[in-house]
Every structure is written in C-alpha cells, then in structure tokens.
Amino acid sequence: MLPRCGAVRAPACPPRRCVAPSLLDQTRFPPHIPAMTELSNIRNFSIVAHIDHGKSTLADRLIQETNTVATRDMKEQMLDSMDIERERGITIKANTVRIDYRADDGQDYVLNLIDTPGHVDFAYEVSRSMRAVEGSLLVVDSTQGVEAQTLANVYQAIDADHEIVPVLNKIDLPASDLDRVAEQIEDVIGIDASGAIPVSAKTGQGIHETLEAIVQHLPAPKGDPDAPLKAMLVDSWYDAYLGVIVLVRIIDGHLKKGDRIKFMSNNTTHHVDRIGVFKPAMAEIDRLGPGEIGFLTASIKQVRDTRVGDTITHEKHGTTDALPGFKPSQPVVFCGLFPVDSAQFEDLRDAIEKLALNDASFSYEMETSAALGFGFRCGFLGLLHLEVIRDRIEREYDIELITTAPSVIYHVYMRDGSMVELHNPADMPDLTHVDHLEEPRIKATILVPDEYLGDVLKLCQDRRGIQEDLTYAGSRAMVVYDLPLNEVVFDFYDRLKSVTKGYASFDYQMTGYREDFLVKMQILVNDEPVDALSIMVHRDRAEQRGRAMCEKLKDLIPRHMFKIPIQAAIGGRIIARETLAALRKDVTAKCYGGDATRKRKLLDKQKAGKKKMRQFGKVDIPQEAFISALKMDG
Structure with missing residues (x-):
C-alpha cells in the first residue's frame, strides 16, 4: 500500500519544460517513495x-x-x-x-x-x-x-x-x-x-x-504483474541535463532502475538510469508496476528515437506482442518561416531544431525564396499550433519572423499517371504536365445559437461548403458541413467568431481528398512575383480574390519615388491590377518665372530618373502586408 506522503515542493517551473534550469534543480529528487x-x-x-x-x-x-x-x-x-x-x-x-x-x-x-x-x-x-x-x-x-x-x-x-x-x-x-x-x-x-x-x-x-x-x-486498470514487461510510450521530451525523458504506462510486468530495456519499433536497447512519477515535480521511486504511469530516463540523446505509442519491454525475456500504437500525427497546415534580418538565419535554424526536440508533431525543411531569402517550410497541426511555434521563436529566441501564407497539402496528378504532393503553391509544376488537382476536405461541426444560424450558413456557403446535417439541441443549432481545408486554415475561425459575436464553437476532422478546379494565383509587385503571396484558389473566385488582394496591397505598401504596378496573375494572364502612385518631389520649386522650357527640362529629367528607378528599384513590402493581404474580409 502507498502511505500518504507529505507535500513535495514544486519548482517555479516544472523540469518538464524548463528553458534553462540549473543542474542542481534538475537532479534534486525527493526521497524514494515505494512504488508497489x-x-x-x-x-x-x-x-x-x-x-x-x-x-x-x-x-x-x-x-x-x-x-x-x-x-x-x-x-x-x-x-x-x-x-x-x-x-x-x-x-x-x-x-x-x-x-x-x-x-x-x-x-x-x-x-x-x-x-x-x-x-x-x-x-x-x-x-x-x-x-x-x-x-x-x-x-x-x-x-x-x-x-x-x-x-x-x-x-x-x-x-x-x-x-x-x-x-x-x-x-x-x-x-x-x-x-x-x-x-x-x-x-x-x-x-x-x-x-x-x-x-x-x-x-x-x-x-x-x-x-x-x-x-x-472509474474502473481499476488490468495487468499481470508476473508477465514479461509491456509498457506503452505515452510521450517524450528533451531535457538538457537528463536527456530524453519518457512518459510510460505499464501494462504488464515491472520496470526497475538498472533494467536493460528495448524499444520494439526500432530495436534499440538502453540502460534505465532513473524511474519516477510526477507529483507534479519529479519524484524518484524504486519501480513501476502494472497500471502505473511514470517516467524513465535512459541517457537517450534524441526524441526521434522514442516514437510515441511504441512498446517498451526487457531486452532479455521480453514480450513478443507489441501494442497497436498510435497513428503518427500528420501536419495539415504548411507555411514558410523567414527571418526579417537574413543574418539571423543560423539563429532561426538553432531555434527550430530545439523546438522540434520537444514537439514531435512539428516538421520542417529548408527552403529559399527569391523575395525573402533563406528560411524553413514548416508543417503544423493547425493555425493555433502555427501561432504558438511562431510566438515561441520570437519570444524565446528574439528572432523577428516573416510568415508566408498558410497552405495545405494538395495532390497534383500528372499526365503520366504519377502523383506529386504540393506543399507550397510556388512549387506548382508546369500546367501542361498536370492532369488534375485534389484538395483536402474536412467535416466541420459548428454549434451556434439559433439567431446567428443564417450568418453561419452564408459563411460556409461562401467558403464552398456542402451542408451535411442540421439538428437542434434546445435553442442551439448543430451544423455539419463538408468544407475545403484551404478555405478554413487562414481566417475562417476569426470570421465565424465575428458573425456570431463569439458564441459559436467549431471543431473539424479530416475526411480525405476531392478533385476541384484549382489554380495558382501569383501576385506581381513591380513586375516581380512575390513567392510569399502565391496562393491556390478556386478558378471561379480567382478574379474576385485577386482584385481584393491588389486593393489591399495598394494600401499596405508604402509609396516609393516611382510608380509601382501591383498585379494578380494566373499563369501568363493578368486578372487584376492596381497602381501605386509615386511620391512626387517639386523639382520646379526654384524656378521663379522665366522661360517655360526650363521647367519642362527639369520635369523631363525627373521623368527619366523615375523610369530608371522603376527599372532597378527594389520595393520593400512590410511584414504586416503579408498577413493582412491574405485575410478575406467579408
């Protein structure tokens, strides 16, 4: 039996997620407590x-x-x-x-x-x-x-x-x-x-x-204390002093300090250094038995070596029946993270690698952009996950970031029968080789008070949704819609909260892929394509979306000394255009009367200079413009 134990002092920040704890705090465990x-x-x-x-x-x-x-x-x-x-x-x-x-x-x-x-x-x-x-x-x-x-x-x-x-x-x-x-x-x-x-x-x-x-x-757990060790790996995270800490649930058998254990998915073996439980500070114990949940450390260097859902057993006389495990998490939203100051690229690489140590659901790969330089293409479980990672990089590592438009994975079917996964609209293959595209769809469940139902139905219809169900629970309606994920990932949740004054709640799950008439829309600023603003849109809405983005960018980009055309294009065809007027310096201010040809000469010289400036000038697009231009207001 476990005696009632005294209170254990919890550190100000539990060791599980300390950014820079002292070695003394990390390794000071309370006295042993029995584990049977x-x-x-x-x-x-x-x-x-x-x-x-x-x-x-x-x-x-x-x-x-x-x-x-x-x-x-x-x-x-x-x-x-x-x-x-x-x-x-x-x-x-x-x-x-x-x-x-x-x-x-x-x-x-x-x-x-x-x-x-x-x-x-x-x-x-x-x-x-x-x-x-x-x-x-x-x-x-x-x-x-x-x-x-x-x-x-x-x-x-x-x-x-x-x-x-x-x-x-x-x-x-x-x-x-x-x-x-x-x-x-x-x-x-x-x-x-x-x-x-x-x-x-x-x-x-x-x-x-x-x-x-x-x-x-609640039922008591089941398990056989005399059977070979069978433990489920529930979670793992990296600690700078102890290595990887593994959260385990013992199904059968016992786990003791000093045991040689084996991870069944990759057949790696390790020597158990510590066993303990969270109270919620780390408390070391002698052993874990069936039905118990605790942690172990075994000098494991990388979180990638500990797959969530894996079965842990003894190296010798271990179980042969592995647990079914979990499906690995699949990123559904992708976006590019680029440092505002290109000199901070190496700092960004270090920050992303450290965050990936503690978050197995976060994936990344390096990419380059003509407009933004070197950065990373990152995969997230959703927009909140994206925001959390971005905020942590900016706050914990002091790196100012540019975030490109969030996109989803499209399936591009080529004319030769092959299929390519498209993570970034800028990488769209040549349309002459493409047969058709498929986009991911979700099943969205929305609970909303009856008086806002009309606005919610209109919002879902505007986002190409297909209504599947509508039921009532008291005065609240429960609407189920089949929606394209790319219409949801950016600002659907914000719009839903706006039209329902915050009273709607929203949940979704992936349902699969479906073919639709999608095209890649590029934004050209001063005749140069901006990779970060390339998006996939439905052909029927491309002109409306392109016109809206051009109008927004006209307000968001600061005026320069030369005229700047802002265009939306599908392939080689321009579908929308706005022109940002040049800042004009009064070059004739010093001419007091006299021959008009003197003024004309100065104006022609200014005109030629602006033409040359437009040819070689660089347009700086502020970071806020990237996010604001992609939001669809109404």
Whole structure:
C-alpha cells in the first residue's frame, strides 16, 4: 500500500519544460517513495472538455484538496508551465500528476491524472492520452453547455472505451443552469447525466464528491504483474541535463532502475538510469508496476528515437506482442518561416531544431525564396499550433519572423499517371504536365445559437461548403458541413467568431481528398512575383480574390519615388491590377518665372530618373502586408 506522503515542493517551473534550469534543480529528487500499489487501488483518468470550460482549474483543486502540493507552492494552472499557456489560458501539452488520496472507505488510492488540451489543433495530445487511462471526467460549463470540442473530445474517450463521469463546472455563476446542461449532455452526447457532479473549480465546491466519484465509478486498470514487461510510450521530451525523458504506462510486468530495456519499433536497447512519477515535480521511486504511469530516463540523446505509442519491454525475456500504437500525427497546415534580418538565419535554424526536440508533431525543411531569402517550410497541426511555434521563436529566441501564407497539402496528378504532393503553391509544376488537382476536405461541426444560424450558413456557403446535417439541441443549432481545408486554415475561425459575436464553437476532422478546379494565383509587385503571396484558389473566385488582394496591397505598401504596378496573375494572364502612385518631389520649386522650357527640362529629367528607378528599384513590402493581404474580409 502507498502511505500518504507529505507535500513535495514544486519548482517555479516544472523540469518538464524548463528553458534553462540549473543542474542542481534538475537532479534534486525527493526521497524514494515505494512504488508497489494494488491494481484495485489505482485509478487512471483524464480530464476532457471544450476550451475554457475549467479543466486545468479543476486539476488545480484536485491537487490542492489532496495536499499533493503544499499550499504555499500552489499557483493557478499548476500543470500549465509554459509562459504561452498561462498567457493564452490554454493547455498545449497534456500533463501528468500522481495524486495520493484516502477515500471515505478508509482505503488509500493512487490517482494518475492526465490534464489534456481542449483546442482542436492539439487533439493528437488528447487521443494518445486516452490510450493510457481507463476513464475520463467530462467537464461541461454549466453556463454554456455542450460545445463543439466537448463532442470531439468525449467521442475520443468513447472510442477508447472509457468510463465517463460528467462534471458540471462553474455552478457559482448566476447563469448556471444544471438541469438544462444535464439534458443537453443526454440529448447531444447520449450518456446518462443523472449522476453528474455539480462543481465550482474556482471555489472548491464539489471537489471531494468528484474524488469519491473517481474512486467509486472509474474502473481499476488490468495487468499481470508476473508477465514479461509491456509498457506503452505515452510521450517524450528533451531535457538538457537528463536527456530524453519518457512518459510510460505499464501494462504488464515491472520496470526497475538498472533494467536493460528495448524499444520494439526500432530495436534499440538502453540502460534505465532513473524511474519516477510526477507529483507534479519529479519524484524518484524504486519501480513501476502494472497500471502505473511514470517516467524513465535512459541517457537517450534524441526524441526521434522514442516514437510515441511504441512498446517498451526487457531486452532479455521480453514480450513478443507489441501494442497497436498510435497513428503518427500528420501536419495539415504548411507555411514558410523567414527571418526579417537574413543574418539571423543560423539563429532561426538553432531555434527550430530545439523546438522540434520537444514537439514531435512539428516538421520542417529548408527552403529559399527569391523575395525573402533563406528560411524553413514548416508543417503544423493547425493555425493555433502555427501561432504558438511562431510566438515561441520570437519570444524565446528574439528572432523577428516573416510568415508566408498558410497552405495545405494538395495532390497534383500528372499526365503520366504519377502523383506529386504540393506543399507550397510556388512549387506548382508546369500546367501542361498536370492532369488534375485534389484538395483536402474536412467535416466541420459548428454549434451556434439559433439567431446567428443564417450568418453561419452564408459563411460556409461562401467558403464552398456542402451542408451535411442540421439538428437542434434546445435553442442551439448543430451544423455539419463538408468544407475545403484551404478555405478554413487562414481566417475562417476569426470570421465565424465575428458573425456570431463569439458564441459559436467549431471543431473539424479530416475526411480525405476531392478533385476541384484549382489554380495558382501569383501576385506581381513591380513586375516581380512575390513567392510569399502565391496562393491556390478556386478558378471561379480567382478574379474576385485577386482584385481584393491588389486593393489591399495598394494600401499596405508604402509609396516609393516611382510608380509601382501591383498585379494578380494566373499563369501568363493578368486578372487584376492596381497602381501605386509615386511620391512626387517639386523639382520646379526654384524656378521663379522665366522661360517655360526650363521647367519642362527639369520635369523631363525627373521623368527619366523615375523610369530608371522603376527599372532597378527594389520595393520593400512590410511584414504586416503579408498577413493582412491574405485575410478575406467579408
């Protein structure tokens, strides 16, 4: 049995994601705590919910109620340790904590909690966390009710065969309506909400009842302590002092310090240096048994050597049956990252390599652009993922960036029968060799109050959407649309929030590829193509989009001493044009009267100079112009 242990001091920034911790802080572990726990006394669970419904706050109260962290060391969003997570109020990485709890029946339990992100871009973190646990707390805001990502996340829990305990949060607010939200959960999700626990994660009301429900309603893990070691690799991240830290869930057998282990996907072997758990600071223990979640270090140098979903076993007398693993994450949005100052290219390379160490879902490759110089083509799970990576590079590494237009992967089918994946519109092959193009499609689920439904339907129709379903849950409509991903990746979410005054919620999943009449549209500034503004558009909308972009660029590009033509082109055909007038210096100011030919001579000389300047002059496009020109306003 695990005795109730005293509070463990949590460092100001948990070692999991420290930028530059001291060696002393990283390697100072609390005293050993025993690791043998009966399977019947273990509960592994995750917290799932829509964005801002109170997952991280509920996790804080569970930690506080059980004295896992001393009161003086408690802070808001205890498990969100990145600065960007705290500022945005979102969870980006799923985090783990081990809680010791003595229940009302007098039994001591070990609760392994995984706090998961709510945003659609980080659904991959949610899906793999689900595979490591047996149950979920479904947190629903009792003032807002069921939202789009409540549905998406709870369906992942149902797919993972979880026992689900509904929790109705924010009951301290005047707008809380428990009966309505419980009815919504039953109608929309289809699970029994009669025993839903009313909670205020802010005040702590209902926290004890939540802990009791976890112990009584969630199932204990299954496992054979005498079988060969079989452990699931749930997550991994790099630490400057300890190497790669691996988060594992033991299925069968035992894992001890000093064991020789093997990763079954690549057959690499390692010697285990440390074994421990998160409380939420790192606490070293003797061994991990079936059903337990903890970490190991084994002097592994690269995160790429530890594939998420891999099976870990002993080098000798190990298991022969590998776990099914997870599907690897697939980037869906691509864009170019270029330093504003080309001298910072090497700094950018170092920053991207360091970020990729801790984020396996972030991919990159080097590219060059005629307009922007050297940079990187990066793949992301969505636009929020892109924003987070960009903000971290600018903040943590002090590099000013230019971000090109986000694009998706197109399938280009050539006339010879081959297929090419197109990540960057600037790399579009010669159209004479192209048979047809296919673009990625998504299934979008939007929950919106009835009064804004018309605006949402119009927005989806404008983005070439095909309506699949429309149902009602009380006064809220649930619309399902088949949409092209390239119409969604830039500003669809912003427009949706604008037309619904922030009341709509949105979730999507990839459904496949479909052929459509797509063309590459280039923007020419002073007769020079700007790679960063090349985009793929539907042929029917190309002229409208080209005209809008030219008009915007005319306002965004500062005037020069010469006239600048701004054109949109498809192939060799110009479809829209605007002209930015030249700044004019009054060269005749010094001529007081006299022969008019003196003024004419000065004006002709100025005209010739402007012509030569336009031929050799360089047009500077400010960074804001790239982003602003690509947004579609209405």
